[in-house]
Amino acid sequence: xxxxxxxxxxxxxxxxxxxxxxxxxxxxxxxxxxxxxxxxxxxxxxxxxxxxxxxxxxxxxxxxxxxxxxxxxxxxxxxxxxxxxxxxxxxxxxxxxxxxxxxxxxxxxxxxxxxxxxxxxxxxxxxxxxxxxxxxxxxxxxxxxxxxxxxxxxxxxxxxxxxxxxxxxxxxxxxxxxxxxxxxxxxxxxxxxxxxxxxxxxxxxxxxxxxxxxxxxxxxxxxxxxxxxxxxxxxxxxxxxxxxxxxxxxxxxxxxxxxxxxxxxxxxxxxxxxxxxxxxxxxxxxxxxxxxxxxxxxxxxxxxxxxxxxxxxxxxxxxxxxxxxxxxxxxxxxxxxxxxxxxxxxxxxxxxxxxxxxxxxxxxxxxxxxxxxxxxxxxxxxxxxxxxxxxxxxxxxxxxxxxxxxxxxxxxxxxxxxxxxxxxxxxxxxxx
Numbered sequence: 001x002x003x004x005x006x007x008x009x010x011x012x013x014x015x016x017x018x019x020x021x022x023x024x025x026x027x028x029x030x031x032x033x034x035x036x037x038x039x040x041x042x043x044x045x046x047x048x049x050x051x052x053x054x055x056x057x058x059x060x061x062x063x064x065x066x067x068x069x070x071x072x073x074x075x076x077x078x079x080x081x082x083x084x085x086x087x088x089x090x091x092x093x094x095x096x097x098x099x100x101x102x103x104x105x106x107x108x109x110x111x112x113x114x115x116x117x118x119x120x121x122x123x124x125x126x127x128x129x130x131x132x133x134x135x136x137x138x139x140x141x142x143x144x145x146x147x148x149x150x151x152x153x154x155x156x157x158x159x160x161x162x163x164x165x166x167x168x169x170x171x172x173x174x175x176x177x178x179x180x181x182x183x184x185x186x187x188x189x190x191x192x193x194x195x196x197x198x199x200x201x202x203x204x205x206x207x208x209x210x211x212x213x214x215x216x217x218x219x220x221x222x223x224x225x226x227x228x229x230x231x232x233x234x235x236x237x238x239x240x241x242x243x244x245x246x247x248x249x250x251x252x253x254x255x256x257x258x259x260x261x262x263x264x265x266x267x268x269x270x271x272x273x274x275x276x277x278x279x280x281x282x283x284x285x286x287x288x289x290x291x292x293x294x295x296x297x298x299x300x301x302x303x304x305x306x307x308x309x310x311x312x313x314x315x316x317x318x319x320x321x322x323x324x325x326x327x328x329x330x331x332x333x334x335x336x337x338x339x340x341x342x343x344x345x346x347x348x349x350x351x352x353x354x355x356x357x358x359x360x361x362x363x364x365x366x367x368x369x370x371x372x373x374x375x376x377x378x379x380x381x382x383x384x385x386x387x388x389x390x391x392x393x394x395x396x397x398x399x400x401x402x403x404x405x406x407x408x409x410x411x412x413x414x415x416x417x418x419x420x421x422x423x424x425x426x427x428x429x430x431x432x
Contacts, residue, residue, distance in 0.1 A: 073373025
């Protein structure tokens with residue numbers, strides 16, 4: 001999509017009746033109280049963009065669209081069925097094409113997808129960052145003032161130690177004697193580097209269920225990082241590579257995704273090819289096979305639990321899962337069926353502030369949402385927090401000084417542990 005689709009965008013905007021229900025569930029509006037930081041306010045700004053689509057957007061429109069998390073809580077709340085997801089996607093693409101940002105922003109917004117979507121490069125960057133962290137203040141002084149908060153946010157995300165390559169990234173799925181199903185497991189780019197234990201737990205869990213797993217060598221980033229930066233051509237290139245790789249893998253029951261942020265984009269792949277009907281049809285066929293891993297596990301017979309029941313677990317439902325994919329009860333029920341005491345935090349519908357690259361690009365708003373989410377999760381009394389998205393796991397568990405310790409892990413790690421796998425590293429166990 002090279003130009004904004006004015007008729008489609010106008011039709012979406014007309015569905016908004018400006019009732020204001022979305023303001024009650026919009027994280028940025030809850031923090032700032034600014035109408036233009038709400039979906040209703042941003043829709044007003046998008047309408048202004050459409051009035052003259054060939055002109056650059058106003059600085060005010062860029063500022064407030066940039067501050068949107070794309071958490072999509074507003075779509076769950078909206079009584080009129082406004083398609084806010086595609087509206088804000090189109091607005092971002094329009095801004096990317098028509099607005100010239102200051103050079104520090106252009107540098108950062110180009111560097112993030114270039115570095116984070118290549119696993120080898122990302123791993124090397126993290127190793128370099130570990131050495132740079134003690135020199136953070138000196139390094140920040142060399143940067144333009146506008147980039148210093150972003151550097152601090154990036155350094156805060158670097159783990160103390162990098163884990164070794166996981167079985168999934170080495171493409172060593174566990175053998176299954178008589179497969180009862182065949183699936184593709186999407187690895188993505190950031191998760192295998194930061195938390196390979198997630199996909200390795202998924203491999204063990206699926207093997208216990210008798211499911212053959214295929215991991216294609218050619219596929220990698222889903223395109224979400226570029227997509228949410230308005231870089232649609234780059235996002236479509238990632239999608240095209242994945243589609244070709246997955247088509248070549250042969251018949252499968254499903255394409256499983258363990259990072260729900262990736263899942264929301266993959267399920268919507270056809271929207272990236274609005275100008276190419278043939279490619280859009282291929283993308284739609286792939287999207288129809290895409291499943292969050294919880295959706296697929298729910299179709300399989302439950303495995304007996306090897307743990308004593310009742311271990312408290314706070315469930316953090318990632319925005320990309322509950323709002324983007326509208327998958328709500330399934331993962332929570334899987335944890336209950338495995339014997340965990342699942343506890344729901346207050347404001348469970350409000351974003352934790354991760355939102356892909358948002359924690360780097362908008363560090364102040366992200367930090368405020370992180371503190372709010374951690375307080376709500378701690379109030380459940382559970383030390384273990386389960387989620388479905390690597391971004392949320394890193395956001396909630398990382399870089400917090402003071403307060404109760406929260407052990408954030410992926411739900412598949414808990415399900416793997418309950419059915420005979422190893423305990424996730426670092427979590428408090430009943431035998432401790």
